[in-house]
Each structure stands twice: as C-alpha cells, then as structure tokens.
Amino acid sequence: MSISKGSAGELRSQFFRALDIDVINQTEFEELNMMTTIIGKQLGAFMNYLKSTTIKGKKFSEPSEDYELLS
Structure with a gap:
C-alpha cells in the first residue's frame, strides 16, 4: 500500500x-489533482487503520459451515 500511496504522489x-x-488545462489539472489527493489520503488512512487495529493476521473469520452449505 505504501508503494501505491507513493505512486499517487508521483502521478x-x-x-x-x-x-x-x-x-x-487548469480545470483538468484541478480535478485530477483533487482525485489523486483523495486517493492518497484514503490509502494513508487505511494504512493507519491496519497498523493500529488489534486484529492481526486475517481480518475476517472463516465462513461458517452453514454458509458453505448455502453456496
């Protein structure tokens, strides 16, 4: 994710x-710049969340047997 965040900055x-x-033109620049800024901030926020969460390893539990029977 840090590589992706860096790539957004390079872009x-x-x-x-x-x-x-x-x-x-200036209008296109402002729109593109805003979009990549937002994406960079979203990536940074997600990285901070992953660093601070107490859940380590898999973030979701395995599906239950009931779920497997339904699929």
Whole structure:
C-alpha cells in the first residue's frame, strides 16, 4: 500500500508537468489533482487503520459451515 500511496504522489507531480506544457488545462489539472489527493489520503488512512487495529493476521473469520452449505 505504501508503494501505491507513493505512486499517487508521483502521478500528482506528473499532472503539474502536464499542466506546465499545456497537455491539460487548469480545470483538468484541478480535478485530477483533487482525485489523486483523495486517493492518497484514503490509502494513508487505511494504512493507519491496519497498523493500529488489534486484529492481526486475517481480518475476517472463516465462513461458517452453514454458509458453505448455502453456496
């Protein structure tokens, strides 16, 4: 996840370059920049959650036998 978060940051820097050389306009830049900022924050929040949770290993229990019978 940290690689994904870093990639979102790298993508944001490429948007600045694209804006500087007129590949995208200001409106497109603002929308793309906002989207990648939100994604970066979501990834960071999820990483913090995973670090702070007391549940280690699998985050969900195995399906019960009743569930397996229904499938």
